[in-house]
Amino acid sequence: EDKVVQSPLSLVVHEGDTVTLNCSYEVTNFRSLLWYKQEKKAPTFLFMLTSSGIEKKSGRLSSILDKKELFSILNITATQTGDSAIYLCAVMDNYGQNFVFGPGTRLSVLP
Amino acid sequence: GAVVSQHPSRVICKSGTSVKIECRSLDFQATTMFWYRQFPKQSLMLMATSNEGSKATYEQGVEKDKFLINHASLTLSTLTVTSAHPEDSSFYICSARVHSRGSEAFFGQGTRLTVV
Numbered sequence: 001e002d003k004v005v006q007s008p009l010s011l012v013v014h015e016g017d018t019v020t021l022n023c024s025y026e027v028t029n030f031r032s033l034l035w036y037k038q039e040k041k042a043p044t045f046l047f048m049l050t051s052s053g054i055e056k057k058s059g060r061l062s063s064i065l066d067k068k069e070l071f072s073i074l075n076i077t078a079t080q081t082g083d084s085a086i087y088l089c090a091v092m093d094n095y096g097q098n099f100v101f102g103p104g105t106r107l108s109v110l111p
Numbered sequence: 112g113a114v115v116s117q118h119p120s121r122v123i124c125k126s127g128t129s130v131k132i133e134c135r136s137l138d139f140q141a142t143t144m145f146w147y148r149q150f151p152k153q154s155l156m157l158m159a160t161s162n163e164g165s166k167a168t169y170e171q172g173v174e175k176d177k178f179l180i181n182h183a184s185l186t187l188s189t190l191t192v193t194s195a196h197p198e199d200s201s202f203y204i205c206s207a208r209v210h211s212r213g214s215e216a217f218f219g220q221g222t223r224l225t226v227v
Contacts, residue, residue: 036218043155043204043218044218045217072126088155100157101155101157
């Protein structure tokens with residue numbers, strides 16, 4: 001059965017800290033791994049990772065995929081209170097039909 | 112580009128009535144749309160995958176007669192919650208896959224359904 005595991009499930013940090021969110025997966029016919037940030041409503045797309053070892057960056061956020069070890073990390077440096085959200089990891093299969101979502105990591109950044 | 116519009120954003124209905132939620136891809140053609148439901152403090156739960164011109168594929172445990180999904184065109188999919196009950200109250204989100212951009216998927220704004 002396909003599954004996506006995220007850790008930690010909950011994290012509380014202070015502004016300025018750096019955090020690393022983890023996502024591991026067991027999915028047949030893997031195609032891509034996606035990271036989303038979910039605040040009050042619909043998730044916001046952050047990154048899509050398809051190849052191993054290529055870091056993607058967007059401002060203070062970066063992510064990398066390891067297809068051999070079947071995991072990805074999402075780094076956030078110099079965290080701000082606006083980074084408080086649930087961060088979702090999702091894996092899409094090679095048929096492009098199925099998403100498998102992880103449970104999410106609830107990040108709280110305190111001032 | 113790649114905007115997905117979902118309407119309504121909020122709806123309140125009486126028990127026993129039906130509610131239709133629309134999901135439109137505004138500037139691209141989406142051959143596949145996904146419908147999710149989110150329970151409080153939980154992750155998204157995939158309800159069904161909708162392919163244009165064919166029947167939706169429902170996830171295990173999702174009642175297809177209760178959650179009717181229609182994907183009549185490449186830019187529109189609808190979710191109809193039939194004979195709604197208070198336990199159907201939830202946040203429903205659609206997403207559309209952009210084939211021209213690989214497996215990237217974009218989400219609608221979501222619909223907060225409250226059944227009273």
